[in-house]
Amino acid sequence: xxxxxxxxxxxxEDLKNGKHKEIITxxxxxxxxxxxxxxxxxxxxxxxxxxxxxxxxxxxxDDTNPVKEDTVFVEGMIEDIxxxxxxxxxxxxxxxxxxxxxxxxxxxxxxxxxxxDDLSAEEIREYRGDLKNPGKESPYRNxxxxxxxxxxxxxxxxxxxxxxxxxxxxxxxxxxNMNLRDPVIYRIQRAYHHNTQDKWLIYPMYDYAHxxxxxxxxxxxxxxxxxxxxxxxxxxxxxxxxxxxNVPRQIEFGxxxxxxxxxxxxxxxxxxxxxxxxxxxxxxxxxxxxxxxKGVPSQAITNFxxxxxxxxxxxxxxxxxxxxxxxxxxxxxxxINAVVDPLLVEITNYEDSKVEYLDVENNRDFPxxxxxKVPFSKYVYIEREDFIEEKPNKKxxxxxxxxxxxxxHAYFIKANEIIKDETGKITKxxxxxxxxxxxxxxxxxxxxxxxxHFVDGTINKPATFRIFDDLVLDFExxxxxxxxxxxxxxxxxxxxxxEALEYNVLDRFQFARNGYFxxxxxxxxxxxxxxxxxxxxxxxxx
RNA sequence: UGGGCUGUGGCCAAGUGGUUAAGGCACCGGACUUUGACUCCGGGAUCGAUGGUUCGACUCCAUCCAGCCCAGCCA
Numbered sequence: 210x211x212x213x214x215x216x217x218x219x220x221x222e223d224l225k226n227g228k229h230k231e232i233i234t235x236x237x238x239x240x241x242x243x244x245x246x247x248x249x250x251x252x253x254x255x256x257x258x259x260x261x262x263x264x265x266x267x268x269x270x271d272d273t274n275p276v277k278e279d280t281v282f283v284e285g286m287i288e289d290i291x292x293x294x295x296x297x298x299x300x301x302x303x304x305x306x307x308x309x310x311x312x313x314x315x316x317x318x319x320x321x322x323x324x325x326d327d328l329s330a331e332e333i334r335e336y337r338g339d340l341k342n343p344g345k346e347s348p349y350r351n352x353x354x355x356x357x358x359x360x361x362x363x364x365x366x367x368x369x370x371x372x373x374x375x376x377x378x379x380x381x382x383x384x385x386n387m388n389l390r391d392p393v394i395y396r397i398q399r400a401y402h403h404n405t406q407d408k409w410l411i412y413p414m415y416d417y418a419h420x421x422x423x424x425x426x427x428x429x430x431x432x433x434x435x436x437x438x439x440x441x442x443x444x445x446x447x448x449x450x451x452x453x454x455n456v457p458r459q460i461e462f463g464x465x466x467x468x469x470x471x472x473x474x475x476x477x478x479x480x481x482x483x484x485x486x487x488x489x490x491x492x493x494x495x496x497x498x499x500x501x502x503k504g505v506p507s508q509a510i511t512n513f514x515x516x517x518x519x520x521x522x523x524x525x526x527x528x529x530x531x532x533x534x535x536x537x538x539x540x541x542x543x544x545i546n547a548v549v550d551p552l553l554v555e556i557t558n559y560e561d562s563k564v565e566y567l568d569v570e571n572n573r574d575f576p577x578x579x580x581x582k583v584p585f586s587k588y589v590y591i592e593r594e595d596f597i598e599e600k601p602n603k604k605x606x607x608x609x610x611x612x613x614x615x616x617x618h619a620y621f622i623k624a625n626e627i628i629k630d631e632t633g634k635i636t637k638x639x640x641x642x643x644x645x646x647x648x649x650x651x652x653x654x655x656x657x658x659x660x661x662h663f664v665d666g667t668i669n670k671p672a673t674f675r676i677f678d679d680l681v682l683d684f685e686x687x688x689x690x691x692x693x694x695x696x697x698x699x700x701x702x703x704x705x706x707x708e709a710l711e712y713n714v715l716d717r718f719q720f721a722r723n724g725y726f727x728x729x730x731x732x733x734x735x736x737x738x739x740x741x742x743x744x745x746x747x748x749x750x751x
Numbered sequence: 752u753g754g755g756c757u758g759u760g761g762c763c764a765a766g767u768g769g770u771u772a773a774g775g776c777a778c779c780g781g782a783c784u785u786u787g788a789c790u791c792c793g794g795g796a797u798c799g800a801u802g803g804u805u806c807g808a809c810u811c812c813a814u815c816c817a818g819c820c821c822a823g824c825c826a
Binding site: 393438531657 | 752753754755756757758761762763764765766774775776777784785786787788789790818819820821822823824825826
């Protein structure tokens with residue numbers, strides 16, 4: 210199930226040769242959006258790597274940019290991470306360390322490793338050079354530590370306008386690695402911070418803040434995605450020059466990207482704003498909240514993430530692979546009957562007001578789950594697609610005119626007549642049942658042409674079934690604008706019947722021969738709504 | 752074209768000098784079946800390319816090709 214991976218190998222070696230006694234990891238989201246399946250890789254792997262190696266895991270919000278962040282996102286993320294079954298030892302914020310970061314910046318300045326720059330943002334960009342040409346040094350680069358100290362304090366105290374000055378690390382303007390060309394490490398930003406309110410006017414940049422956060426917490430292995438590989442030299446530089454005691458090691462891995470899934474913030478926002486989806490928790494989205502609402506068990510996500518590994522490559526994983534883990538996590542769901550697209554069957558030779566209660570296993574594969582009583586009477590609903598007038602080929606294992614099938618757990622029925630309305634649509638099947646074929650009676654005289662499920666015609670509950678499809682068509686096609694690629698039929702609501710049982714939001718079932726479904730939160734006294742979590746696999750081809 | 756990284760069957764992914772090149776998903780056969788489900792059997796790659804080192808290379812070296820990332824006072 211769990212694959213080996215290069216980070217695990219590194220960790221095991223660090224443990225073996227005594228570099229670390231415990232492994233401490235963290236998940237450091239910026240609270241500026243919602244978590245999705247891709248983030249689950251980082252969350253679960255970080256957690257797993259730590260706790261399975263005698264260590265622990267921290268949840269730390271990287272809230273160094275107040276203009277983008279909000280407390281509603283931290284709340285949402287906390288809920289999602291809890292739901293994933295991931296337990297953090299400490300719940301922290303980068304902003305918890307702003308004082309420490311400020312003090313370390315002073316250390317840098319005193320050592321002549323950082324300076325206050327008066328260049329404008331545009332000028333800094335010009336001075337930085339480009340991929341082919343080295344940058345040139347800022348004219349303010351050689352200010353004395355004393356002057357820098359004063360200027361930096363003034364920045365902190367609000368003597369300067371936003372954007373008028375920055376603190377920069379003094380590294381190498383000619384480095385082929387752009388990140389090392391005197392990166393900005395502090396900027397002035399008069400913005401309300403969700404945690405520190407208006408205490409600070411200056412905020413540290415990611416490249417400066419992150420290594421300090423990791424070092425303060427004693428993070429041993431700081432996992433991040435591939436695009437930060439170029440930042441590693443800077444990460445190491447900050448840890449060293451700021452004289453941090455702990456030396457965390459940054460290791461980069463490939464993000465989890467699901468094929469044909471919308472995860473980009475602005476695209477999801479567009480879908481939400483245009484009402485193409487219900488919200489960020491729409492079951493068609495792979496946001497953690499969307500998956501949760503749809504009914505996906507968190508264990509499916511964990512198993513999928515662990516199986517999918519922690520690679521150094523950047524590929525796209527097919528959704529079918531995830532489906533497999535979802536199905537696997539639902540094998541113990543109660544298996545009941547639901548007719549998603551009903552077709553009425555009248556059993557003409559069945560006594561009018563008679564009702565039989567059949568004993569049915571809740572889950573054939575888990576007898577300990579017991580049985581329940583399923584009603585059967587003169588009128589039943591079957592799936593419209595389980596009937597066809599003429600048997601098309603020998604492979605058709607369902608009902609057809611003059612054919613006989615078994616209604617699972619009940620009797621064989623034979624279709625004798627079709628009733629149609631004026632448009633030609635079939636409205637009812639007249640059938641007869643054979644009393645001798647009752648399930649459990651041991652009848653073996655003849656074989657039915659298949660087994661189909663049913664729901665009693667009167668003892669049932671009407672329900673809405675939401676069936677989902679890809680949100681976006683032609684996903685890879687870059688020539689079609691996003692708005693035109695939205696699949697208008699990504700949500701289809703069907704109206705049918707389920708067994709008359711108790712249904713609570715998020716209850717999960719297997720609807721025999723249909724798929725796995727969960728009760729949606731839109732359910733109320735008036736309506737019962739189910740989401741299709743994942744269909745059953747099927748070899749049947751029309 | 753400066754720098755960093757990646758390239759194993761349709762997809763994911765182990766393997767790091769000697770294995771018949773794991774495993775999973777998908778797919779195709781077949782068995783079983785009161786879910787065309789589940790389960791169970793069986794099926795496919797010579798490892799981006801080309802050279803080299805070696806008794807022996809997916810694993811080492813060189814060159815080439817392809818893809819991804821970097822020029823925010825975002826993370």
